[in-house]
Amino acid sequence: MPGITNKNSKILICDDDETLCYLLKEQLLEEDYYVDTVYGGQDAIDAVKKNTYDLLLLDLNMKEVRGEDVLSFVTDYNSTIQVIILSAQGEMKKAIGCIKSGAYDYIAKPYEFDDLLLTITRALEHKELIVKTEILTKEIHKKSSDAIVGESLALKKILSFASKAAASDSNILIEGETGTGKELLADFIHNHSARRDKPFVVVNCASLPDQLIESELFGHEKGAFTDAKSTKQGLVEIAHGGTLFLDEIGELSLALQPKLLRFLENGEYRRIGGITNLRSSVRVVGATNKNLMEEADNKRFRKDLLFRLNVITLVIPPLRERKEDIMLLANHFLKDKSPVRSPKRFSPEAEELLINYSYTGNIRELDHIIERAIIFSDNELIYPDDLNLPQSYQKGMLAQKSSVVNDVDEILSMEDLEKWHIQKVLNKNLWDRTRTATQLGISPKTLYTKIKKYELKPIKI
Numbered sequence: 157m158p159g160i161t162n163k164n165s166k167i168l169i170c171d172d173d174e175t176l177c178y179l180l181k182e183q184l185l186e187e188d189y190y191v192d193t194v195y196g197g198q199d200a201i202d203a204v205k206k207n208t209y210d211l212l213l214l215d216l217n218m219k220e221v222r223g224e225d226v227l228s229f230v231t232d233y234n235s236t237i238q239v240i241i242l243s244a245q246g247e248m249k250k251a252i253g254c255i256k257s258g259a260y261d262y263i264a265k266p267y268e269f270d271d272l273l274l275t276i277t278r279a280l281e282h283k284e285l286i287v288k289t290e291i292l293t294k295e296i297h298k299k300s301s302d303a304i305v306g307e308s309l310a311l312k313k314i315l316s317f318a319s320k321a322a323a324s325d326s327n328i329l330i331e332g333e334t335g336t337g338k339e340l341l342a343d344f345i346h347n348h349s350a351r352r353d354k355p356f357v358v359v360n361c362a363s364l365p366d367q368l369i370e371s372e373l374f375g376h377e378k379g380a381f382t383d384a385k386s387t388k389q390g391l392v393e394i395a396h397g398g399t400l401f402l403d404e405i406g407e408l409s410l411a412l413q414p415k416l417l418r419f420l421e422n423g424e425y426r427r428i429g430g431i432t433n434l435r436s437s438v439r440v441v442g443a444t445n446k447n448l449m450e451e452a453d454n455k456r457f458r459k460d461l462l463f464r465l466n467v468i469t470l471v472i473p474p475l476r477e478r479k480e481d482i483m484l485l486a487n488h489f490l491k492d493k494s495p496v497r498s499p500k501r502f503s504p505e506a507e508e509l510l511i512n513y514s515y516t517g518n519i520r521e522l523d524h525i526i527e528r529a530i531i532f533s534d535n536e537l538i539y540p541d542d543l544n545l546p547q548s549y550q551k552g553m554l555a556q557k558s559s560v561v562n563d564v565d566e567i568l569s570m571e572d573l574e575k576w577h578i579q580k581v582l583n584k585n586l587w588d589r590t591r592t593a594t595q596l597g598i599s600p601k602t603l604y605t606k607i608k609k610y611e612l613k614p615i616k617i
Contacts, residue, residue, distance in 0.1 A: 197221025380429025
């Protein structure tokens, strides 16, 4: 039957007719679903508390705890569980009321199995859309692995390691300076793994206080604290089947580290205020700009957690060690940020400055430099001044380039003197040909001819 993959979809059947439950379970197992059965409303509530289900097939006419009460609990406890009401012919009004209360659909007994199967498929597709919407509203974003730009040997090497790591299901630790693209690499790993069709969920461990991070990760029960007005799913639950990316994991407090360690060991966790152990299957990728072994030696990070995390460790080199990638990235950002109707490009002098800059903020800093240059640039060419790099760096470039003769003791011919003067003015302007030609009082074409004639070249750092 066409539709979403059934492999990871888990269904709970709740009906007091044990024979119907048995037959329906056997039919669904043949369709490759995971299926549990219960025969009463309270049993259904207990099962939902203990396990993660994608869909509930719910009979309305049950003794003790009614189907409507089970529906009310499920929609409050885990809003992503899709509920399909199994109703008798005389219960149509109740079934329609259940849809208004949060059920996905209803199907009347007796039903054709193919009709029920089609409704189940659509409900599970609806659940996938809900999960994706929740991910977007929480600003848990998924970036395309195509955004990794570069041709350097160092980058190719790390991507090769990442591809091999992605094929496993082991936890991964990504190390690298701030702004090197650790989240992009984590997304690359996710997109090359068997989990690629499931969520890629991002948590920044440095952005929230302890209680909020714990609530974000593991969720909370209604009434667990002052503002907990309803039950909330944790991101480990939303990421079920996919990848959980813990950015800046070195900032995680010592109080939270044991809870994360427990989750990494067996996939179990508890919501804040909860007493039931829940389970979620996720692949954890952590990232840090710290040396976690040093942090562990200084008692700021648990060694047992570190060893759980760094089954595979990938180290992203800083941008200054990947000079071949600098202009590829710069042109990528330029194309992405320039107005479509008036695209810009770099002057040779600007390119030289960009290639030799140190980039303490790595790729993120380069991105900001290009965005700034586009704003400051008055025409299609971006010049050194448009880059707005630190004055100390530009002066250092000039000092190194001004190693040409500043004083000449011997008598020079007019041609030698002209060559020396043009070279000096070019160096002063960081080889900005337009400005140099203006200062020399000649046309850019004449300057170009002189440069060719005297074989003038920029002095490399």
